[in-house]
Amino acid sequence: MPGLDPILGGGLVEGASYIVQGQPGAGKTILSNQVAFANVSTGRKVLYVTLLAETHERLFQALGTLSFFDRTKLGSGITYVSVFQILRDQGLSAVVSLIRKEISRQGASLLVFDGLLNARDRADTDLDAKTFVAEIQSQAAFVGCTVLFLASTRAADDSPEHTMVDGVIELHDELSGVRSVRRLQVKKSRGAPALGGFHQFEIGSDGVSVFPRLEAALGRPSTENKPSSSPVPSGVQGLDAVIGGGLTTSSVTLVFGPSGCGKTSLGLSFLNCSTAQEPGLHFGFYETPARLLLKARDIGLELDPLLASGALEMIWTPMTENLLDKLGHNLIDAVKARGVKRLVIDGLGGFERAAVHPPRLVEFFASLSNELRALDVTTIATWELRDLFGPTVSAPGSEVSSLLDNLVMLRQVEVNSRYKKTLSVLKMRDSAFEPVIHEVSIGNNGLRVEVPLQPVTGAATGVAKPLESTASDSVKA
Numbered sequence: 001m002p003g004l005d006p007i008l009g010g011g012l013v014e015g016a017s018y019i020v021q022g023q024p025g026a027g028k029t030i031l032s033n034q035v036a037f038a039n040v041s042t043g044r045k046v047l048y049v050t051l052l053a054e055t056h057e058r059l060f061q062a063l064g065t066l067s068f069f070d071r072t073k074l075g076s077g078i079t080y081v082s083v084f085q086i087l088r089d090q091g092l093s094a095v096v097s098l099i100r101k102e103i104s105r106q107g108a109s110l111l112v113f114d115g116l117l118n119a120r121d122r123a124d125t126d127l128d129a130k131t132f133v134a135e136i137q138s139q140a141a142f143v144g145c146t147v148l149f150l151a152s153t154r155a156a157d158d159s160p161e162h163t164m165v166d167g168v169i170e171l172h173d174e175l176s177g178v179r180s181v182r183r184l185q186v187k188k189s190r191g192a193p194a195l196g197g198f199h200q201f202e203i204g205s206d207g208v209s210v211f212p213r214l215e216a217a218l219g220r221p222s223t224e225n226k227p228s229s230s231p232v233p234s235g236v237q238g239l240d241a242v243i244g245g246g247l248t249t250s251s252v253t254l255v256f257g258p259s260g261c262g263k264t265s266l267g268l269s270f271l272n273c274s275t276a277q278e279p280g281l282h283f284g285f286y287e288t289p290a291r292l293l294l295k296a297r298d299i300g301l302e303l304d305p306l307l308a309s310g311a312l313e314m315i316w317t318p319m320t321e322n323l324l325d326k327l328g329h330n331l332i333d334a335v336k337a338r339g340v341k342r343l344v345i346d347g348l349g350g351f352e353r354a355a356v357h358p359p360r361l362v363e364f365f366a367s368l369s370n371e372l373r374a375l376d377v378t379t380i381a382t383w384e385l386r387d388l389f390g391p392t393v394s395a396p397g398s399e400v401s402s403l404l405d406n407l408v409m410l411r412q413v414e415v416n417s418r419y420k421k422t423l424s425v426l427k428m429r430d431s432a433f434e435p436v437i438h439e440v441s442i443g444n445n446g447l448r449v450e451v452p453l454q455p456v457t458g459a460a461t462g463v464a465k466p467l468e469s470t471a472s473d474s475v476k477a
Helices: 028-041 056-063 084-090 092-106 116-122 126-142 160-164 263-271 289-298 304-309 324-338 349-354 358-374 398-403 467-476
Strands: 017-021 046-050 078-082 110-114 146-151 167-176 179-189 198-204 207-211 252-257 280-284 312-316 342-346 378-384 406-415 418-428 438-443 446-452
Touching: 017 028, 017 126, 017 160, 028 046, 028 056, 028 078, 028 110, 028 146, 028 207, 046 092, 056 078, 078 092, 084 092, 084 116, 092 110, 092 116, 092 126, 110 126, 116 126, 116 146, 116 160, 126 146, 126 160, 198 324, 207 324, 252 263, 252 358, 263 280, 263 289, 263 342, 263 378, 263 446, 280 289, 280 324, 289 304, 289 312, 304 312, 312 324, 324 349, 324 358, 349 358, 358 398
Parallel strands: 017 146, 017 167, 046 078, 046 110, 110 146, 252 378, 252 406, 280 312, 280 342, 342 378
Antiparallel strands: 167 179, 179 198, 198 207, 406 418, 418 438, 438 446
16 A cells, blocks of 8 residues: 555565554454455455454445455455354364465465454453464464454553564544544554554545655655756746846745735746646645636636646645645645646645644645755745734744745735735845835736835835825824
8 A cells, every 4th residue: 555555664564463453433444455455466365364243245345335346356366254153163273273274275475364352352361362363473474474463442552462463553533623533553563664653544435545644754855855046937027036036946935915915826927937848736725727727817827728738737625624644645746746846835724724733734844845845846835814904914833934945925005095915025045135015916917026115114014104104293293
C-alpha cells in the first residue's frame, strides 16, 4: 500500500509477524484483505484464516464493493479457511496443526489470522496464548511467510501477544468535535524505522487510503533544493517593477487581505504565464474551475487554451470535511505528476480548517513549503483577513510568516469616501523592493499595479486620512 509502506519503514518485513488491532469497525478486515490482494497481484500466495462465526460469503459480499477485491483470485491466489469449529471442538493445538499444513500446501507468503481474541479466550493461561502465537510464528517464519494477527480490541502493550510479535499497528476511529476521524499508529516496529505518531486514513471504494503525517514523511525534502536567483515574471502589470524584477524562482509568496481585494485575480494573472515548459496549477477551496475561468475572462485573461493544452490544471477541493495530510499529499502528487513550476494555493485557510490538531500547522507548512522549493516550484498562496476594515492588521501566526519568502498585502482603502484597492510589499527575502503602498486596478486589462497611493495615514487599516487634514487638526489642537 503506497501510504502505509512509508509509515512502516518500507513495508512489511518478510517472515515477520504483526498485530493489527482496533475496535470493531475501525477497518482491520478491509486493511488486511487489501494487503492480501496486493500480494496476490504480484504473484504471491495468501492464506486467510478466520476464527469468526461469520461465513466467508458474507465477507465476500462486503468486500465486493471495493475495487481491489477480485473473485477470480479466490482459491488460486488467496485461500480462505475457517477454523472456528476446529477451535471449538479440538482446541488451539489442532488450529496450529491445520495452519502448518495449509501454509505448506498453499506455498503462502502471507498469512492473515483473523480472530486473535478468540484464540486468547480459548487459552487457559498467558503461557498457552504465547505458545500458540509462537508456534504459528515459527511455522510461518520457517518458510518466509509474513503473519498478520487481527484483534478486535486494543490489547495492553504488555499483553502476551504484544511481546511476541515484531510489530503492532493500531487503527482508531474517533470523534473530533462533530466529525469522525480515522487514524493509524504503529505502536511497535522491530527491524524497520517506522514513522511514529498518528497518521490519518480513510475508507472508500478503493479500500483504505493512508496519508502519512506530512512533517514526518517529509522531515527533509525528497530532493535537493538548488536555489536560483533568476526572477519569475508575476504576470501582473507593474508588480515586477515594485518587487525587483519578479518573484525569485522556487520562492513562496503569501498574498493576504480581506475578501474582494484581488487575491484570486493576482493568482490568475500569475498562472496566465504558464507554458508547456513551465506548467501551472491552481489548487483552491473556494471557487470551482468553471467560476475561475469566468472570473479570468471578466478581467481579460483567457485561461481556456492553457487548460486545453495541459499547460494549466485546476484542482478544486470543497471546503467541507477534509483531511489535512490528504490535502498535502494530493497537492505534492499533482505537482510531481506534471512537473508544475507555477502554483497558486487559494487559500491556506483550507488547510487550517482541515486540521484536527491545529498546533501542528507550523510543522505542516514548513514541510510543505520546503518540498515545493525543492521541486523548483514558485508558489503564491493566499490568506483571507477576517476584517474588511479595522485598526489592526495581522498576517498568519509569526512562526508561519517566518517560513515564507515574501509577504504581499492587498487592501481596500477608504479615502475621502472613495474605495481604492492597494498593494503593499512587506517582505522580500531575496530581492530589493519598493516599500511604498501602490494603488491597484482590476478591469478588462487584468490586475494592474498603478501609481503610489496619495500620502495618507492609516492606509493599512483600510480607513485612511489625508496628511493635510491630520496636520491642520494638530495645529488647531
